[in-house]
Amino acid sequence: MDRKQHIAIFTTASLPWMTGTAVNPLFRAAYLAKDGERKVTLVIPWLSLKDQKLVYPNNTAFGSPSEQESFIRQWLEERTAFISGFAIRFYPGKFAVDKRSILPVGDISEIIPDEVADIAVLEEPEHLTWFHHGKRWKTKFRLVIGIIHTNYLEYVKREKNGQFQAFLLKYVNSWVVSIYCHKVIRLSAATQYYPRSIICNVHGVNPKFLEIGKERFEQQHSSNHQAFTKGAYYIGKMIWNKGYGELLQLLNNHQKELAGLEIDLYGNGEDSDQVKEAANKLKLTVRVHPGRDHADPLFHDYKVFLNPSTTDVVCTTTAEALAMGKIVVCANHPSNDFFKQFPNCRIYDDDNGFVEATCKALSEEPVPLTDAQRYELSWEAATERFLKVSELNQVFATEREKNSSKEFASVSLNLWKSMEDTSAYFHYLALGFETTRRAFGAIPGSLQPDEEQRKELGLATSSKHSL
DSSP states (O other): OOOEEEEEEOOOTTTOOOOOHHHHHHHHHHHHHHTSSEEEEEEEEEEEHHHHHHHSSGGGOSSSHHHHHHHHHHHHHHHSOOOOOEEEEEEEEEETTTTTEEEOOOOGGGSSSSGOOOOEEEHHHHHHHOOSSSOOOOHHHEEEEEEEEOHHHHHHHTTHHHHHHHHHHHHHHHHHHHHHOOOOEEESSTTTOOOEEEEEOOOBBOOOHHHHHHHHHHHHSSSSSSSOOOEEEEEEEESGGTTTHHHHHHHTTTTTTTHHHEEEEEEOSSSSSHHHHHHHHHEEEEEOOOOOOTTGGGGGEEEEEEEOOOOOOOOOHHHHHHHHHHHEEESSSSSGGGGGGGEEEEEEESHHHHHHHHHHHSOOOOOOOOOHHHHBBBBBHHHHHHHHHHTTSSSOOOOOOOOSSSSSSOOOGGGGGSHHHHHHHHHHHHHHHHHHHHHHHOOTOOOOOOHHHHHHHHHOOOOOOOO
16 A cells, blocks of 8 residues: 655754754745645754753743644744644754754664655755764665755854865765765755755745735835835844854945945844944944844835845845845855846945945835745745755655664675765764764764653663664
8 A cells, every 4th residue: 555755854953943954944844744745754853951041042941842842833833824734753962062053962863763764854964964873864765865054164164274174074074965865955056066966945935024025015006105114234143154244344344335324233143242343333323133033023114135145055034035025135156046036136246346236225116026936935936846856756666775773783794885885884883982973073972862862852761882
């Protein structure tokens, strides 16, 4: 008897952390499950209370996975206006302060039972597999698709010894992604190159933003009321490498040409105090505010979104601003290639281009989006693009390579028949020891979940790994 195809989406963050890898996989799961043609499970990290305090905003904390799941589903349903039919499962995670990231603990592929392990979507596959020690993803699942969200190399280059670190990271990323993924989707050409990869933006916009844009358009055409009464703004996590460094440098270098410009910056982050200090030194009026939800009515009246960031892969806030009918001024960078098709996207090549584009945007009114352009920004269109490039509907000609053993080490010596299998086996061995894990940069004690995590997630009692 045929059963529905099962898709397991693994990601590296979860709400209420408002980051792209928490929000976009959540919408992907909802829209893939919407038509009922396939079963979908979203697999997200569960953090202990001490880590929740470090990651989640406004002192939000959850006493159990079910409590967090309820929060996530309510947040989603308020934005999609339909009840989602996908499952949510949690894997044990720990927050790495130095990396500002959540890292998996133990073999998270075990969250999905072998009998339904059809397709795995790894959101940030390099991040999920740097320290993976367990069954090989390609052995567990028929098809493993990696979606590259983050331009890690660009971030690392800005750190101490950045060029050398980026050189090493480039090869580590290529290594783990090649041994664990059948296909790779790069959201834009801003990411590093991977073999077997295709460039396609498979992300959409929260439907709320499209509704806001439509309301503004109707308001603009049904009366003489001005749709946009405020000038320019920027919103994003307040750290230098999220666009604030580039923006404040541009404003500082061109204060004379931009005389009279007023801009509001919204965000929370580790560099907030430094950003405020730098903004206060400018002769221009630059107001710095705490972060808020981009859908907040506060933002509806702004006309121009300035985003000079070059560390993004595809900037979510840029897509949201376009959906709301605003003019966006952004750099001529691969991360913005998808947005060039929209008339309200103003691209600049250099400092003078930024000044010209900003002044022109503030003096003009946005062009109303057509229905086709709105659809292109939607999650419905993003889901169509994802299904097309991932070829999920293909018929698998070969049987699943299943391994009844729970341990990767029990795979037969046929592993050594190919370089890839040998490489995967080496990765498995190397990441099975605490000393080598730490040398690679793993969080201490992340080889297996601790007893607290096991209890919170209802996992089996700890058993020792043997090679």
